Amino acid sequence: MTNRSESDNWKKKEETVDQFIQVIAKNMSLYGITPSVGRLYGTLYFNEDAMTLDEMRDALEMSKTSMSTGVRSLADMKMVEPSFRKGVRKDLYKSEEDWYKSFTSLFGNRWRQHTETNIEEADETIEKLTRVKEQTEDPVLQEKIDQDIDKLRYAQNYYRWLMRFIQVVESGEIFDYIPKEEGTESS
Known part of the structure; x- marks a missing residue:
């Protein structure tokens, strides 16, 4: 018995x-990660040993191509890393078990890209509006353009602040303000 x-x-x-x-997989969408890649990360995280693509495929019942693409995505986000085991010739991968490190890397990369794009777009929009203002003699339109440019300058200030925040996260300085939780760490 x-x-x-x-x-x-x-x-x-x-x-x-x-x-x-499954919860990890579902919530990884917050970081732009598909549920299948989230399941892959969760599987690697809970597996005691590094895994080959074949082992991942068997565990998740997905194609080897999907596994390869998922591993590459996770590696780009610094959430998995190559591993070595004596006598194993196939590529092995293990999860990055420091979730704080993974978050700071992922957050920084994602937010930096979007914020830089927004800064560029705001700059271009201000330039275009300024040209329109210079070409018009309509005082109402000129006033509206000035108001819009003021809003765009406010947005630029926010984006510059956000870039400083991203730098604090990426550098790990964030942990001076919000310390990591003490206790059991991942093995």
Whole structure:
């Protein structure tokens, strides 16, 4: 009876972990990560050893191409890294287990790209509006353009502040203001 009971406990444990992996996968969309790539990360995170693409494919029942693309995406975000095991010739990967490090890298990359784009767009829009203002003699239109440019300058100030915030996150300085939680760290 003990063997059956222990077998049931192992199954419950696996089901419970799988449920958490599903939550991770669902919430990774906040970072622009698809649920399938989120499941891949969760699987790597809970796997004690580094995994080959074949092992990932078997665990997730996805194509090797999907696994390769997912691993590449996660590696670009610094959420997985290559690993080595003596005697294994295939590429191995393991999750980056420091979620704080992963977050700061991912947050910084994503937000920096979008913020830089917004800064460029605001600059271009101000230039275009200024040209329109110079070409018109309509005082109402000139006034409206001035108001719009003021709003764009406000947006630029926000984006410059956001870039400083991103720098604080990327540098790890954020942990001076909001310390990492103490306690059990991932192995």
